[in-house]
Amino acid sequence: MALSGLAIYKMLPQTNCKECGFPTCLAFAMKLAARQVELSACPYVSEETKAQLDSAAAPPIRLIALGRDSHKLEVGNETVIFRHEKTFYHQPGLFYRLSTALGDQEFSGLLDQIASYQVERVGVALRVDGVAIQDASGSAETFAKRVAQAAEKELALILISADPAVMEAGLKAVEGRAPLVYAATAENWEKMAALAHQYGAPLAVRGKDGDLEGLAALVQEITSKAKAEDLVLDPGTRGWADTLAAFTKIRRAAIKKNFRSLGYPVIAFPGEGAGADSLEMETMLAAQAIDKYGSLIVLDRFDKAALYSLLTLRQNIYTDPQKPIQVTPGLYEISSPNADSPLLVTTNFSLTYFSVAGEVEGSGRPAWLLVTDSEGMSVLTAWAAGKFDAERIAKAVRASGVTERIKHQKIVIPGFVASISGELEEELAGWEILVGPREAIGIPSFLRQMAA
Amino acid sequence: MSAAVPDVKEIWNGRIVEVTLGAGPDQGGTRRTTVTVGGQNTLPFLHFEGQMPHKPVVAVEVRDQAPDDWSELLVQAWGDVLSDPAAWAARAEELGAEVIALSLDSAHPERGDTGAKEARSTVRRVLEATGIPLIVYGPGQPDKDNEVLVAAAEEAAGERIALGNCEEKNYRTIVAAALANDQLVIAKTPIDVNLAKQLNVLIGDMRLSRDHIIMDPTTGALGYGLEYTYSVMERVRLAALSGDAALQQPMIVTAGYEAWRAKETRTGEGVPAEWGDWRTRSLLWEANTAVTLLETGADIVVLRHPDVIPLVKQAIEGLMQDSPVA
Ligand code: B12
Ligand code: SF4
Numbered sequence: 001m002a003l004s005g006l007a008i009y010k011m012l013p014q015t016n017c018k019e020c021g022f023p024t025c026l027a028f029a030m031k032l033a034a035r036q037v038e039l040s041a042c043p044y045v046s047e048e049t050k051a052q053l054d055s056a057a058a059p060p061i062r063l064i065a066l067g068r069d070s071h072k073l074e075v076g077n078e079t080v081i082f083r084h085e086k087t088f089y090h091q092p093g094l095f096y097r098l099s100t101a102l103g104d105q106e107f108s109g110l111l112d113q114i115a116s117y118q119v120e121r122v123g124v125a126l127r128v129d130g131v132a133i134q135d136a137s138g139s140a141e142t143f144a145k146r147v148a149q150a151a152e153k154e155l156a157l158i159l160i161s162a163d164p165a166v167m168e169a170g171l172k173a174v175e176g177r178a179p180l181v182y183a184a185t186a187e188n189w190e191k192m193a194a195l196a197h198q199y200g201a202p203l204a205v206r207g208k209d210g211d212l213e214g215l216a217a218l219v220q221e222i223t224s225k226a227k228a229e230d231l232v233l234d235p236g237t238r239g240w241a242d243t244l245a246a247f248t249k250i251r252r253a254a255i256k257k258n259f260r261s262l263g264y265p266v267i268a269f270p271g272e273g274a275g276a277d278s279l280e281m282e283t284m285l286a287a288q289a290i291d292k293y294g295s296l297i298v299l300d301r302f303d304k305a306a307l308y309s310l311l312t313l314r315q316n317i318y319t320d321p322q323k324p325i326q327v328t329p330g331l332y333e334i335s336s337p338n339a340d341s342p343l344l345v346t347t348n349f350s351l352t353y354f355s356v357a358g359e360v361e362g363s364g365r366p367a368w369l370l371v372t373d374s375e376g377m378s379v380l381t382a383w384a385a386g387k388f389d390a391e392r393i394a395k396a397v398r399a400s401g402v403t404e405r406i407k408h409q410k411i412v413i414p415g416f417v418a419s420i421s422g423e424l425e426e427e428l429a430g431w432e433i434l435v436g437p438r439e440a441i442g443i444p445s446f447l448r449q450m451a452a
Numbered sequence: 453m454s455a456a457v458p459d460v461k462e463i464w465n466g467r468i469v470e471v472t473l474g475a476g477p478d479q480g481g482t483r484r485t486t487v488t489v490g491g492q493n494t495l496p497f498l499h500f501e502g503q504m505p506h507k508p509v510v511a512v513e514v515r516d517q518a519p520d521d522w523s524e525l526l527v528q529a530w531g532d533v534l535s536d537p538a539a540w541a542a543r544a545e546e547l548g549a550e551v552i553a554l555s556l557d558s559a560h561p562e563r564g565d566t567g568a569k570e571a572r573s574t575v576r577r578v579l580e581a582t583g584i585p586l587i588v589y590g591p592g593q594p595d596k597d598n599e600v601l602v603a604a605a606e607e608a609a610g611e612r613i614a615l616g617n618c619e620e621k622n623y624r625t626i627v628a629a630a631l632a633n634d635q636l637v638i639a640k641t642p643i644d645v646n647l648a649k650q651l652n653v654l655i656g657d658m659r660l661s662r663d664h665i666i667m668d669p670t671t672g673a674l675g676y677g678l679e680y681t682y683s684v685m686e687r688v689r690l691a692a693l694s695g696d697a698a699l700q701q702p703m704i705v706t707a708g709y710e711a712w713r714a715k716e717t718r719t720g721e722g723v724p725a726e727w728g729d730w731r732t733r734s735l736l737w738e739a740n741t742a743v744t745l746l747e748t749g750a751d752i753v754v755l756r757h758p759d760v761i762p763l764v765k766q767a768i769e770g771l772m773q774d775s776p777v778a
């Protein structure tokens with residue numbers, strides 16, 4: 001929570017000397033609170049005030065980077081409790097855990113699958129963010145080998161071991177790569193924090209069973225004594241309600257109370273959940289972590305279908321609710337259409353456009369796709385809002401220049417707006433209005449029939 | 453070792469209205485079990501902050517005629533019962549449904565145009581085949597909705613069923629039928645806090661008491677509008693807890709209906725290999741839509757696939773466990 005102008009004013013010299021360019025200290029304080037000026041514009045603030053104001057200006061949840069350069073993943077830095085209040089900024093990183101107990105083949109097989117997984121949705125490429133290497137045997141050598149193997153991929157890394165000696169071997173194997181060190185506990189924090197500091201890596205801090213007072217105390221020890229600042233929190237909860245409660249409290253303490261000791265991203269292990277004995281339950285717990293405040297999510301069961309559902313959910317929750325993803329209105333050519341190819345019309349909501357364009361493309365039949373300016377709304381939403389009616393469609397047809405490029409006068413409209421075909425006939429004199437299927441999946445067979 | 457952590461409990465002065473679906477023999481009905489939802493004075497499952505006296509429940513969708521556009525996965529999973537609503541409902545109950553959500557789909561002018569008589573007989577048969585509460589949906593066409601929902605309300609007099617959907621354009625007749633037969637209504641509005649509020653007020657103006665109204669704020673599936681419906685529901689619930697009485701109704705969501713419209717669930721072939729196994733993907737599409745809506749305040753979740761029922765119930769059970777988190 002940022003400080004109010006009045007609170008800042010109390011910390012200023014209150015001499016109204018005007019050197020900052022403002023008539024009064026209060027005016028300057030107001031600008032500071034609105035983050036429109038820099039504190040350095042006032043030459044007279046004390047060091048103490050500076051430190052206080054700096055910390056108040058810092059984001060309530062610290063921004064943490066895992067990895068560097070092309071493998072960099074940033075999490076944290078959120079500013080709201082609910083996405084509709086503004087937006088969520090950094091989507092949670094999705095990781096898969098690979099144990100050192102896996103044989104050579106199994107390990108590299110899984111690693112390859114995870115690293116190469118990529119799927120496109122609404123024009124955005126979705127991927128797994130990283131892998132977590134779990135020390136299962138206590139062997140530093142094996143751990144280092146697996147970590148080095150994982151580091152060959154374009155992935156962020158989490159190193160999991162309770163043994164500082166094993167952890168160090170892993171860190172050494174990927175120097176400069178800044179993996180997350182998991183985890184400092186009440187028992188081993190001194191050594192783990194020293195390692196994280198030495199290797200410039202972020203550090204996870206693990207509490208017990210949702211005891212947030214214990215966790216905050218541990219964080220305070222670590223930040224005051226060990227110079228580690230880039231932290232990630234694991235409150236130690238693994239079930240549904242306890243995890244929801246702990247994550248919610250951490251988020252609220254950070255954002256509403258500006259409580260620094262819990263102002264860090266949070267990590268979830270849905271595969272360890274009570275009752276998460278199946279892929280389905282693990283995936284559903286992961287869904288909760290995406291919905292409610294998880295920043296890093298470490299999964300145990302790699303499955304494409306489950307992963308795809310989680311990537312879709314993450315894309316949903318981390319889309320700015322105030323800005324629908326849109327495509328530019330205009331005439332799109334799909335599979336090199338010619339003068340005889342059919343003309344279809346849709347809206348410029350990205351999800352709608354990609355659903356339709358994908359099906360037209362998949363049908364193998366060239367077509368013209370006219371995308372109207374519906375202010376980024378879906379077909380029915382736009383229709384209900386008066387942004388996708390006969391008049392607008394007719395206007396878009398004329399403005400697009402499509403009439404010079406096709407020989408026919410036929411246009412396919414979405415099945416959901418069948419009711420506008422009469423009006424559209426009037427607007428587009430001489431045209432034949434064809435009502436397409438309701439859902440885009442019906443388009444390929446519709447186009448086949450049209451051609452027949 | 454322990455540090456003082458600021459208290460982050462919110463103090464809400466609103467509470468969701470308790471609504472009971474179904475009536476047993478003592479109350480003039482024939483249900484073996486009834487269901488009460490609502491009553492919470494905190495955001496979903498935050499047991500540290502307030503009470504959530506009733507768990508959210510799972511309703512299962514049943515249609516009065518075999519659907520002709522359902523995914524093959526659903527058709528295979530339900531099998532023969534799809535052509536017999538009574539058998540279908542009984543099967544759903546066996547599989548863990550806590551409420552039956554019966555759609556009188558055949559009343560649609562383009563899908564059979566059946567009328568009051570058929571509606572009565574279907575409602576009667578489903579009531580006889582099951583012991584759990586019933587929701588009855590019309591075909592979604594205002595004239596036919598009025599016709600068959602009035603018939604259903606009369607036929608099920610005393611059973612405390614819910615009639616849906618009550619929308620701005622058709623609410624009067626349906627609310628009147630609910631009033632005359634002591635039934636509940638489902639008030640549905642398109643993803644908008646103010647529209648939801650307005651319809652609840654209009655229904656209240658007709659003197660239907662608040663414990664007879666469930667609201668459907670409209671749902672979108674995972675990947676198909678969920679991001680909007682999620683936030684609208686969150687805002688509805690926050691307003692309710694902050695004291696806005698016109699929004700304090702329990703919420704019902706049609707997660708199954710929405711999820712099974714998605715391409716991801718409908719199509720098993722010709723999709724990217726990265727989408728994975730069709731069945732796994734489809735079940736999780738429905739389940740993750742449901743989980744997300746539960747996190748944002750759903751009190752009744754209407755599902756479609758039999759194998760999703762236990763998954764969602766297990767999640768609800770986990771969410772209802774009061775936790776020791778300090
Ligand atoms: C998310 C959503 C919103 C979001 C907006 C999202 C957006 N960017 O468009 C918000 C919350 C802002 C919204 C607002 C409103 N909404 Co709205 N919304 C939805 C919701 C939940 C999902 C829409 C969606 O994203 N669908 C997915 C896309 C991909 O679908 P689509 O565009 O239709 O495309 C599919 C097909 O049409 C087809 N297709 C598309 N193009 C073409 C072209 C051809 C040629 C063919 C053959 C096929 C085809 O392919 C696609 C995939 O199958 C639906 C209900 C629902 N569950 O579907 C209601 C819904 C569309 N909304 C509705 C309404 C009424 C409104 C409002 C008017 C309500 C209000 N508050 O006043 C406002 C209008 C906006 C305004 N005034 O600013 C109603 C429309 C009712 C009707 N039948 O006319 C719906 C159906 C809800 C309902 N049941 O009442 N909405
Ligand atoms: S420079 Fe500093 S002391 Fe002078 S008016 Fe501005 S804020 Fe006040």
